[in-house]
Amino acid sequence: MSRVIDLDIEKFNFDRSVIGLGNFDGFHIGHREVIKKVIEISKKENIKSSVLVFKQHTNEVFPHFPRYYISSLQDKIDTLTKLDIDYIFIINFTIEFAQLSNEEFILDFIKDSLNADILVCGPDYTFGKLSKGTVKELYQYQAENKIKVYIQDYVKDGNRKVSSTTIRNLIQNGQVNLIKDLLGDNYTITGEVIHGYKIGSRELGYPTANIKLNFRYIMPGEGVYLTYVYYNDNKYLSLTSIGTNPTVTDNLDIKLEVYIIDFNKEIYGETLKIEFIEKIRNQVKFDTKEELIKQMDSDYQFAINYFK
Ligand SMILES: Cc1cc2nc3c(=O)[nH]c(=O)nc-3n(C[C@H](O)[C@H](O)[C@H](O)COP(=O)(O)O)c2cc1C
Numbered sequence: 001m002s003r004v005i006d007l008d009i010e011k012f013n014f015d016r017s018v019i020g021l022g023n024f025d026g027f028h029i030g031h032r033e034v035i036k037k038v039i040e041i042s043k044k045e046n047i048k049s050s051v052l053v054f055k056q057h058t059n060e061v062f063p064h065f066p067r068y069y070i071s072s073l074q075d076k077i078d079t080l081t082k083l084d085i086d087y088i089f090i091i092n093f094t095i096e097f098a099q100l101s102n103e104e105f106i107l108d109f110i111k112d113s114l115n116a117d118i119l120v121c122g123p124d125y126t127f128g129k130l131s132k133g134t135v136k137e138l139y140q141y142q143a144e145n146k147i148k149v150y151i152q153d154y155v156k157d158g159n160r161k162v163s164s165t166t167i168r169n170l171i172q173n174g175q176v177n178l179i180k181d182l183l184g185d186n187y188t189i190t191g192e193v194i195h196g197y198k199i200g201s202r203e204l205g206y207p208t209a210n211i212k213l214n215f216r217y218i219m220p221g222e223g224v225y226l227t228y229v230y231y232n233d234n235k236y237l238s239l240t241s242i243g244t245n246p247t248v249t250d251n252l253d254i255k256l257e258v259y260i261i262d263f264n265k266e267i268y269g270e271t272l273k274i275e276f277i278e279k280i281r282n283q284v285k286f287d288t289k290e291e292l293i294k295q296m297d298s299d300y301q302f303a304i305n306y307f308k
């Protein structure tokens with residue numbers, strides 16, 4: 001059973017563990033290999049398995065950080081819990097934390113405070129002040145018998161390494177159907193149902209739950225998507241529209257709305273998970289609402305025939 005330990009609140013004498021290190025945005029199949037190795041070593045050495053997860057992506061302390069991400073802290077915790085990691089350490093990645101020297105981070109914090117002296121990470125892992133610490137320094141500490149380190153090689157897709165950046169680009173391009181092979185799962189986001197303009201139920205015959213994301217998720221590119229919605233432990237087929245809804249409004253804000261198939265319930269304020277399966281088409285500015293309705297009817301037909 002996994003235990004989430006918030007290091008900003010609790011500290012105690014942890015059992016010895018082998019620890020996975022990285023930002024793990026998305027927990028793609030490369031990251032999963034790191035975690036598999038952590039579990040393998042923990043079993044072999046008969047010690048705990050652990051992963052350190054910063055509450056914020058480490059890029060957030062730098063001015064050029066990418067502002068949008070594939071997975072939230074909660075998503076990462078959920079994945080690690082499913083993988084049955086013993087200790088899920090979480091901590092704020094503060095400016096002070098980013099100032100720690102290489103030795104302070106690896107030897108004082110990871111090894112001494114967390115009691116983790118076997119480290120698993122990818123070849124491009126960096127740490128310490130200005131992210132200057134690299135695998136080379138880790139091997140140096142190993143040569144000095146201070147830690148043990150296992151560098152998990154990249155997982156390749158063709159001749160390119162699987163990376164969070166590739167996945168981010170696919171999401172932004174709407175190519176969500178290509179993501180599962182790299183991510184291990186379809187791209188899934190979470191948000192709360194808020195009020196929209198009520199045009200959906202009153203004028204189009206398609207009520208749509210307007211979603212306010214609960215995290216800075218990367219927004220899939222504009223378009224209409226086949227999706228699943230998870231609500232109250234149930235899974236529903238659904239259609240998700242992302243865009244400005246140019247047929248019905250001049251407001252240029254990007255909206256994310258979901259029409260849930262075979263569903264009829266007021267769910268304002270509820271939390272939904274939306275899993276992206278495939279983009280069906282681009283959003284279109286129709287001349288009339290009737291044309292939009294006709295198109296939505298055929299989107300609906302497409303959705304219900306998809307798995308037949
Ligand atoms: C399956 C689906 C397809 C949609 N396609 C378009 C589209 O091509 N063009 C457009 O302007 N709006 C499109 N919309 C968005 C509707 O305009 C939007 O759901 C409607 O304005 C309801 O907004 P409301 O929830 O604020 O009432 C689509 C919505 C759904 C659910």
Ligand SMILES: Nc1ncnc2c1ncn2[C@@H]1O[C@H](COP(=O)(O)OP(=O)(O)O)[C@@H](O)[C@H]1O
Pocket residue numbers: 193194195196197198199200201202206207208209210258259260261262263264265266267268
């Ligand atoms: N099948 C459904 N799909 C999505 N929302 C539904 C559905 N059935 C009922 N609802 C409810 O209706 C609301 C959407 O109706 P709509 O007229 O589009 O209002 P709004 O503009 O506030 O989103 C949703 O927030 C939800 O509470």
